[in-house]
Amino acid sequence: MTERTISFGQATLDAMQLAMRDDERVIVLGEDIGWGGSFGQFRGLRDEFGPERVIDMPISEAIIVAASVGAALTGLLPVASMSFVEFTMGAMDEIVNQAAKLDFMSGGQVRVPMVLRASDGTLRSSAAQHSESFEALFAHIPGLKVVAPSNPADAKGLLAAAIADEGPVVFLENKKIGSSRGPVPEGRFAIALGEAAVRRPGTDVTLIAYSIMVRHAEQACAELAESGIDAELVDLRSLVPLDLETLYASVRKTRHAVVCHEAWTFGGFGAEIAAQITEELFDELEAPVARVGSRRSHIPFSPPLERAIVPQKEEVVGAVRHVLGSRRQTV
Amino acid sequence: MNEKLLEIHRTMVRIRVFEERVQELFLARRLPGFVHLYLGMEAIAAGVCAALRPDDYITSTHRGHGHAIAKGVDLDRLMAELYGKETGVCQGIGGSMHVADFSLGMLGANGIVAAGCGIAAGAGLSAAYRRSQQVAICFFGDGGINKGTIHESLNFAAARKLPVVYVCENNRYAQYTAIERTTPAVELTSRAYGYGIDGVSVDGNDAAAVYATSSSAIERARAGGGPTLLVADTYRFGGHFVGDAEEYRTKEEVAEARGRDPIARLEARLLDEGLLDDAVRAHTWAEAAAEVAAAESFAESSPDPDPALLAALTRD
Numbered sequence: 001m002t003e004r005t006i007s008f009g010q011a012t013l014d015a016m017q018l019a020m021r022d023d024e025r026v027i028v029l030g031e032d033i034g035w036g037g038s039f040g041q042f043r044g045l046r047d048e049f050g051p052e053r054v055i056d057m058p059i060s061e062a063i064i065v066a067a068s069v070g071a072a073l074t075g076l077l078p079v080a081s082m083s084f085v086e087f088t089m090g091a092m093d094e095i096v097n098q099a100a101k102l103d104f105m106s107g108g109q110v111r112v113p114m115v116l117r118a119s120d121g122t123l124r125s126s127a128a129q130h131s132e133s134f135e136a137l138f139a140h141i142p143g144l145k146v147v148a149p150s151n152p153a154d155a156k157g158l159l160a161a162a163i164a165d166e167g168p169v170v171f172l173e174n175k176k177i178g179s180s181r182g183p184v185p186e187g188r189f190a191i192a193l194g195e196a197a198v199r200r201p202g203t204d205v206t207l208i209a210y211s212i213m214v215r216h217a218e219q220a221c222a223e224l225a226e227s228g229i230d231a232e233l234v235d236l237r238s239l240v241p242l243d244l245e246t247l248y249a250s251v252r253k254t255r256h257a258v259v260c261h262e263a264w265t266f267g268g269f270g271a272e273i274a275a276q277i278t279e280e281l282f283d284e285l286e287a288p289v290a291r292v293g294s295r296r297s298h299i300p301f302s303p304p305l306e307r308a309i310v311p312q313k314e315e316v317v318g319a320v321r322h323v324l325g326s327r328r329q330t331v
Numbered sequence: 332m333n334e335k336l337l338e339i340h341r342t343m344v345r346i347r348v349f350e351e352r353v354q355e356l357f358l359a360r361r362l363p364g365f366v367h368l369y370l371g372m373e374a375i376a377a378g379v380c381a382a383l384r385p386d387d388y389i390t391s392t393h394r395g396h397g398h399a400i401a402k403g404v405d406l407d408r409l410m411a412e413l414y415g416k417e418t419g420v421c422q423g424i425g426g427s428m429h430v431a432d433f434s435l436g437m438l439g440a441n442g443i444v445a446a447g448c449g450i451a452a453g454a455g456l457s458a459a460y461r462r463s464q465q466v467a468i469c470f471f472g473d474g475g476i477n478k479g480t481i482h483e484s485l486n487f488a489a490a491r492k493l494p495v496v497y498v499c500e501n502n503r504y505a506q507y508t509a510i511e512r513t514t515p516a517v518e519l520t521s522r523a524y525g526y527g528i529d530g531v532s533v534d535g536n537d538a539a540a541v542y543a544t545s546s547s548a549i550e551r552a553r554a555g556g557g558p559t560l561l562v563a564d565t566y567r568f569g570g571h572f573v574g575d576a577e578e579y580r581t582k583e584e585v586a587e588a589r590g591r592d593p594i595a596r597l598e599a600r601l602l603d604e605g606l607l608d609d610a611v612r613a614h615t616w617a618e619a620a621a622e623v624a625a626a627e628s629f630a631e632s633s634p635d636p637d638p639a640l641l642a643a644l645t646r647d
Contacts, residue, residue, distance in 0.1 A: 027460065052460060053460075055456075055491075057487070058483070058486060058487060058490065060483035060486065060487060062449060062479065062480050062483050063449050063452060063480070063483035063484055063486075063487045065449070066446070066448075066449020066450055066452065066453060066480065066483075066484065067449060067452050067453035067456050067487065068453060069449070069450055069453055070390075070438070070449065070450040070451060070452060070453015070454040070455070070456065070457065070467075071453040071454070071456050071457040071460075072453070073433070073438055073450065073453070073454065074388065074438075074453070074454045074457040074458065075457055075461060076457045076460065076461075078453075093443055093446060093480070094446070094449060094480075097442075097443050097446065098441075098443075098446055098449075098450065102431075102439060103644065103646065104424060104644045104645070105421060105424060105425040105429040105431070105439070106421050106424075106425060106429070106431045106433065106439065107419070107420070107421035107422030107423070107424045107425060107640075107644070108422070108424075108640075108643070108644050109421070109431065109432070109433045109434070110431075110433045142645050142647075143645065143646065145647075166646075167646050240647060241647050
C-alpha cells in the first residue's frame with residue numbers, strides 16, 4: 001500500500017471523504033464544519049458532499065448530539081463534531097442517557113451507530129475550558145466506545161472503524177498532535193477498535209499510553225535507553241474496548257508498568273488500567289503500577305503553570321526510574 | 332372522518348382500561364419500579380397518532396403508555412414490559428419509562444424530560460435526508476417546554492424546515508408544580524413566534540379537534556412546510572405517579588377536571604351523531620377489558636429475562 005506523509009487532521013479528513021463516498025448514509029453535523037471546522041479537519045467536505053450531508057449546526061451542543069442520535073436510530077450514520085471536548089458537557093444527557101443507553105433500554109432493538117468527534121488536551125495556553133481530557137468520563141459509561149489515536153495513520157484507520165461501528169463511539173483528537181505529520185496508507189483501511197499496538201519492544205518496563213502521551217513516552221523511551229533501560233511502549237489506541245491481552249502479555253514480560261495520560265491522575269483511566277493489571281498480575285509485578293497524569297488542578301492559562309500541571313517526557317522518565325528504583329529496594 | 336373518530340374512540344378506551352388496570356396492579360405490588368399514568372389525556376395520543384402513517388415516528392415521555400398504545404404497540408408485550416418480563420417489548424430491560432418499539436416507529440418513552448424532542452428532530456432530519464416523506468411527532472409536556480433541549484430542538488427544526496410536529500401536552504403540572512409558578516408566559520403557543528413557526532392551541536380533551544389540528548400540522552410537515560408547535564390543553568386525572576399524595580392540588584379541582592373526561596365527551600358526540608350506539612360502546616369497552624386481562628395473564632406467566640442478556644447488550 002502506498003503511503004503519503006500527511007497531518008493527523010488530514011488523515012481524519014481522508015477517512016471522512018472515503019466513508020462518505022462509499023456510503024450515503026454517512027452525514028456530518030457540527031458547528032462551523034461547512035467552513036472546515038475549528039482545526040480544518042472538515043475542510044472541503046461541504047463542497048464535495050453538499051449542505052444536506054455536511055450540516056452547519058447552531059451552537060447547540062445538545063441538539064447536535066440528539067439529532068445525531070435520532071438520525072442514527074432511523075437509518076443514518078452521523079458523525080457529530082463537538083469541536084472542543086469541554087463542549088460535550090452541554091450534551092451530556094444526550095451522550096450518557098440517550099446515545100449510550102437506547103440500545104440497552106430497548107432490549108437491543110436498535111443500535112446507535114454514531115461517532116462523536118472532539119478535540120482534547122492542552123495546546124498553547126488554551127486555558128481551563130479548552131484544554132482538558134475527559135476520556136475517563138466517557139469510558140466510565142457502559143455503551144460508549146472510546147478511541148484516542150496517537151498518530152495520523154491510526155487516526156485514519158480508527159475513524160474508519162468508528163464510522164463503521166454499530167454503536168456510539170467517542171473519537172478523541174488531541175490538539176497537540178492534530179497538526180503532526182506522519183506516513184498514512186493511501187486508500188481504504190480500518191484499524192479494529194480494541195487492538196493496542198506495541199510501538200517499541202522492550203524488556204525492563206511497560207509504558208502504557210494513548211493519544212499525545214504516546215509521543216512523550218516515545219521520547220522517554222529514547223532517553224531511558226541511553227541509561228540502559230529497555231522500555232516497551234504499548235499504545236492503547238482504544239480505551240473501550242480495551243485490549244487487556246496485549247497489556248498483560250507485555251507486563252508479564254517486563255514485570256513493571258507505568259500508565260501515562262494527560263488527563264488528571266486522580267480518578268483517571270490510568271487508575272482502571274493499574275487496577276486491572278494489579279488484579280490479574282499481582283504475583284508477577286515487581287513494583288506497584290505507577291501512573292503519570294496531570295496534577296489535580298484545572299488547567300491554568302499561564303504557560304509555566306500549564307507546564308507544571310501537565311506531564312511530558314520528563315514526568316514519564318521520572319516515573320519509570322521510580323518504579324525500577326522501588327524494585328531494587330524490595331529485591 | 333367518522334371511521335377515524337371510532338378508531339380514536341377505541342384507542343382511547345384501550346388506553347383507559349390499560350392504565351386503570353396498571354394502577355390496580357401497581358397498588359397490588361404486582362409491578363416493579365413506578366408508573367406514570369396517562370389517564371385523562373387519552374384524546375391527545377389517540378387523536379395525533381390517528382393522523383399518522385404507520386411508518387411515521389413518535390418520541391414519548393415518562394408518561395408514555397398512552398403514546399405506545401396509540402402507535403400500535405402490542406398490549407401483551409407492553410404489559411409484560413411493565414412487569415419486567417422477558418416477553419416485554421424491551422425484554423424487560425427498559426420498563427415503564429423506556430418503552431420503545433422501533434418496528435412501529437415508536438422511538439421510545441424517555442425518563443429524561445424533553446429528551447425525546449432532540450431525538451425527534453434527528454428522526455425528522457433523517458426522514459428529510461432520505462426523502463421518505465415520514466413525519467416525526469415529539470410528545471412532551473408543560474414541564475418539558477422549559478428545558479433547554481426543547482429550545483435547541485425547535486430552533487434547529489425550524490431552521491431546516493424539518494418534518495417534525497411538537498405536541499405539548501399541557502396538563503398544567505410539571506410533576507407537582509403548577510405551570511403558573513414556573514412559567515410567566517402561560518400561553519405556550521407564544522413560544523412558536525421566537526422560532527418563526529406556527530403555534531396552534533387545541534383543546535386536548537376534544538379528540539376530534541386534536542385529530543383535525545394535528546392532521547393539518549402533519550400534512551404541512553410532510554409537504555416540506557416545516558415544524559409546528561401544537562399545544563394541547565388537558566389535565567392529568569392522577570398524580571405525577573401512582574402513589575403521589577397530590578398535596579399540590581385540591582380534590583375539587585380534580586373532580587372538576589374529571590367532569591371534562593375526554594372519552595365521555597367523544598362518546599356523547601358519537602352517540603349524538605348516531606355513529607355509536609350503546610351496544611357498540613359496551614362492546615368496545617368489553618373488548619378492551621378482555622384484551623387487557625389477556626395481557627395481564629401473558630405478563631404474569633412470562634419468564635424473567637436471562638441475566639446473560641446484560642453482557643450481550645453492553646456491547647464492549
